[in-house]
Amino acid sequence: MRYILLIFLTFTFASASSYDLGKKLYMEKGCYSCHGTKLEGVHEYPRLASRAKGFLTYKLKRFRNKKSDNQQQEMMIAFATSLSDADIENLTTYMTDFVEEENAERYDDSFQTQGDGGS
Numbered sequence: 001m002r003y004i005l006l007i008f009l010t011f012t013f014a015s016a017s018s019y020d021l022g023k024k025l026y027m028e029k030g031c032y033s034c035h036g037t038k039l040e041g042v043h044e045y046p047r048l049a050s051r052a053k054g055f056l057t058y059k060l061k062r063f064r065n066k067k068s069d070n071q072q073q074e075m076m077i078a079f080a081t082s083l084s085d086a087d088i089e090n091l092t093t094y095m096t097d098f099v100e101e102e103n104a105e106r107y108d109d110s111f112q113t114q115g116d117g118g119s
């Protein structure tokens with residue numbers, strides 16, 4: 001019985017990839033509310049999808065150490081202070097390897113503000 005449990009646990013941990021753990025954290029910590037559910041960013045909130053893992057790790061660790069380069073980035077500190085090294089590893093894996101899910105809920109972001117604005 002003990003062995004069955006052990007095998008079950010090993011399987012559970014092995015199946016939760018860094019990517020999936022990162023995705024879960026990204027949703028749980030509310031990162032999507034600023035950076036978007038497709039990691040696409042909006043306005044002053046930067047895009048996070050497919051960016052260099054090293055850079056994202058460096059930034060998150062800086063924010064965790066309460067360091068920012070400008071007032072805009074101060075906002076990130078509150079969201080980074082509770083992250084462990086493992087959390088950062090999982091989050092950056094998710095961001096760097098991000099693949100948009102085919103059937104995930106979408107919204108129309110194809111609208112471009114261009115032209116004379118109808119005036």
Ligand code: HEC
Binds near residue numbers: 030
């Ligand atoms: C309240 C809005 C908000 C939330 C929530 C938020 N961020 Fe940010 N994030 C920002 C802003 C603002 C910046 C800095 C933009 C700049 O450099 O001007 C930033 C920067 C970053 C950067 C650095 C990117 C770069 O190009 O410099 C990373 C990585 C990041 N956020 C990850 C996360 C993660 C992971 C979470 C969830 C734990 C999160 N953010 C939650 C607003 C937010």
